[in-house]
Amino acid sequence: MSCNLPDVLTIALSKGRIMNDTLDLMRKACVSVPAEMEDSRKFILDSPDGQLRFIVAKPTDVPTFVEYGVADLGIVGKDVLLEADRDLYELLDLGIGRxxxxxxxxxxxxxxxxxxxxxxxxxxxxxxxxxxxxxxxxxxxxxxxxxxxxxxxxxxxxxxxxxxxxxxxxxxxxxxxxxxxTTRVVANRMSFRLKNQPINQLIDQLRQVRLVRA
Amino acid sequence: MGTKPILYEKPQGVRDYLPQRAQWRRQLEQKLSETYRLWGYEEIITPTFEYIETFQQGLRGQEDRLFKLIDRSGKTMVLRPEMTAPIARVVSSLLKDRALPLRLFYIASIFRQQLVVTGRDAEFTQAGVEHFGDASPHADAEMIALAIDALCSVSVPGVRIALGQVAFLHAFLAEQISGDAERQEIIQSLLSKDFVMYERCVRGYLEDGKLTPASCDALLWLLRARGGVEVLTEARRFVTRADSLAALENLAAIWEMLRLHQVDQFIQVDLGLLPDFEYYTGCVWEGYAPGIGFPVVSGGRYDDMASKFGRNTPATGFMIGIERVLEVLDRTGELAVSAPKLIQFTEQDREAAIHFSTWLRRGKRLEIACSVASSSHRAAEAAPDVVGTLRGGQLFTDDLVLAGLWKSWRMESEGDQ
The missing domain is CATH 3.40.190.10 (Periplasmic binding protein-like II)
Known part of the structure; x- marks a missing residue:
């Protein structure tokens, strides 16, 4: 039943305003993103290399998914985070969705x-x-x-x-x-410990390409 | 506008345990108690509610999460929001003449109001231990090793412990940042696990000349200061103050003893770890298991707590969240349950049924429970757990064990006559 598998990194993406910019940034960072991501109506998609699973969610649900650990990571606006006030690690500012x-x-x-x-x-x-x-x-x-x-x-x-x-x-x-x-990458407390390595790797990749304000 | 509760409605955040889950929970509590006892800990039970003053040290700025009651003289009492303070109170009063070290454990319901509809429990159960009177790393290592042993004893798989040191953290920050306001801002961002704010603050202070470039590097390093014992060696590059170095020595000693306990493979050092409870003074740690997003165990050293109640003694402890462990075991399918079995009888066989079932119970001959019910009760006929039927002085059953027991009983009772 559980969507969150031990050897796959599950990422909850906010659909709407920041979705396209998020996917562009991920592709630029050489993150393996499913090709049909933009057109598909599926809510759960796996990356071609099988290492990542994407959940497409309403932005306000992303912090909830991540707090409960059904997603390891979430990509979500700081506005949603401030409003939700969940217990999460806030790891990276992607600089998009400003x-x-x-x-x-x-x-x-x-x-x-x-x-x-x-x-x-x-x-x-x-x-x-x-x-x-x-x-x-x-x-x-x-x-x-x-x-x-x-x-x-x-x-x-x-x-x-x-x-x-x-x-x-x-x-x-x-x-x-x-x-x-701006748009942030957040992590679940358990995932931050148990999936330490893939999370660090993804964060480093995204850090290279994130938008930094001039 | 308040709506009246529906007749069978419960308040938010409390739950009923139906027979199967209730049995799981009790099994779990029993196994944890057994492990705690094996390590020489004695159980303690304290009141469900106490004066609010007892918990002053407790939740950081979370007074609004207490369930409050007013007694006849107008004093405020609260349902206990944690167990550490009540136990420190007992150790400092009723047990003040007991020699140290003192090893105590408890299994208790904890109450906290949940402010938003988060699906969190308002009443939950903690199985924890407190160790008073030993300030050495030996006691801290014992806590962590015991917690791991306890979680393994109830088959929680893949446990990982994150280990930090608040004394190191505060000394390290004091060494890098001279301004109080800036240091508070950094502490706040670590408390809320907001690394974005942390990094922004650090880079901002550097620009404003409030930090040296070396301190800026050290502070950014802290966010990555996670891993094995080598992190402690790395940390020595960034500190010179005696208290920082002593705190690192303390962690290194704990690590060494965890190695002796053969549990170091479960541990990850995390020097940026800062838990919500204000009362921690030394090492702090949290344990996670796959399949649940919240810590299943958390603990640490709190040397000042007992002195608030008048007994100056160091202390360290931890608590395991029963509901969280249950959730993990739900997923791994580790929990076995035995539903009571039923033997049916016809009216003429009532005497034999009662005598046979009494014989079964007295001799504890069946691991399963056994009860009789007249087959004239329709509910009993429908029950799926009927294992046998007594009719005309004969037991009809597919259960070979039960059939054998029936035979023995018949022989015994005939022998008596």
């Missing part, structure tokens, strides 16, 4: 008191405001968070900003920056 987690609102709201914030990241949002000693009510939304201030649900949002285009088109702007986000 964006920022920001407090955003309409230009008129800038500098005014915040009562209610809508976010896909309730933990990041409440941690941030608590740290600053500001009492703010945080509402969890699943997507299209930009809607919240427009329909009067909240007076700010906390969300990731990549190019800022969605914000601009909805009449919003960045008010405060909370954290810079």
């Amino acid at each position: 964006c920022r987690v920001c407090v955003c609102g309409t230009p008129e709201q800038l500098g005014k008191e915040i009562h209610r914030v809508a976010s896909k990241y309730p933990k990041i949002a409440s941690d941030y405001f608590r740290r600053l000693g500001r009492q703010v009510e945080v509402i969890f939304l699943n997507g299209q968070v930009e809607l919240a201030p427009l329909i009067g649900l909240a007076d700010r949002i906390v969300d990731i900003v990549e190019t800022g285009r969605t914000l601009r088109e909805n009449g919003l702007e960045i008010h405060e920056e909370i954290a810079e986000i």
Whole structure:
């Protein structure tokens, strides 16, 4: 039943935003990636050399898979890691998927008191405001968070900003920056001990090709 | 808005053990106790709840994970979130006149509130040992060797122990980093196992002139300081302070004794290892097994704990997570279980059935349990574990052992008459 085999390294990949960049980087690092990775609808794929197994997962599930050890490694955004707060080793910054987690609102709201914030990241949002000693009510939304201030649900949002285009088109702007986000390689505590060698080798390969900010 | 619990609902994070699992768990606890006793450890039982002050040394910034109760005078009590503090309390009070070293073990439920829906247990069982009164590496090696012996005795395969030293870690960091804030930041990143933040901090300090290039190299080396005993030799290149060197000597001595215990092949040195518990003062270690993502055992030295309760004595110990070991054994299929067997009888055979089963029990002649049930009970007829039927003074069974026992009993009882 168990997907995680002792002599295979199982890697959980986040589908969506960072998937293609992750695969490009892996190929550049000469990691054996299945050719059909991009087109396939399979959730579990094995590398041609049989050394690696890839699980394609929703980003927010990646930290869970890795914490429980059903995947040895995970490739996931720091935003997801901050929100999930799981007990994992964070081994490497791949430098891809760069964006920022920001407090955003309409230009008129800038500098005014915040009562209610809508976010896909309730933990990041409440941690941030608590740290600053500001009492703010945080509402969890699943997507299209930009809607919240427009329909009067909240007076700010906390969300990731990549190019800022969605914000601009909805009449919003960045008010405060909370954290810079990049894609990370995380490892399970047991795997980090028992599969020490293949993990170190993969990390060294990726370290050679990761994007370092100029 | 609170919803009323459904009649048969349990709180999050607690579980029922149905007969099969309950039997596995008890077997496991028994085998571990046996091993602990073989090594000269005595069992101790402490209360399930105590005053909150007992646990002040406990969980780092995790007070919100305690289950709290208020007694009639308004004092706060908590369900025990760990066993080390209660045992240190007993050793410093009720056992304060007992000669050292003192070797104790326990099997106890531990309670911690889980903050998010992580699927973690709020009540779990630890089988641990505490060794008071011996500050030498001998006691630490004994802990690790005993833990490995205990895990092997319950057939946990492929155990690997990561071994670190918090005294070394703190001395090493103090030697490399002069600023308190910077050192705290580094400690924080090691605690949260965030090597990305660690590396970023180190490179940042170097740029800001807060580190020498040599210290920067040493700090980056620490993240890779994992492996065999050779890591300890390597480490000597980076330290000069007496306390750093003494801590390394301590680890080398422990390693040497682990070699004498013939368990060094299970050990991996990891000088960056920093567990969550604040009370550790010396060597620290965690054990892993394939198939489960969490440590199955963790331990270390905590020389200051007992003195908080008024007895100045060094201590070292560890705990094995029963539920985690069960999970490993679930996967390896190591657990055997014997369901009770049933003998059916017809109404006229009641007397023979009761006498025969009493005879079986008294002589402990069957390893399996044995009970009688009238075949007029439909439930008994449906039971899959019926091994025999008594009808007209005859036992019908496919079980050769049972058939033989029946014959012996008949001969014995006829001989009596």
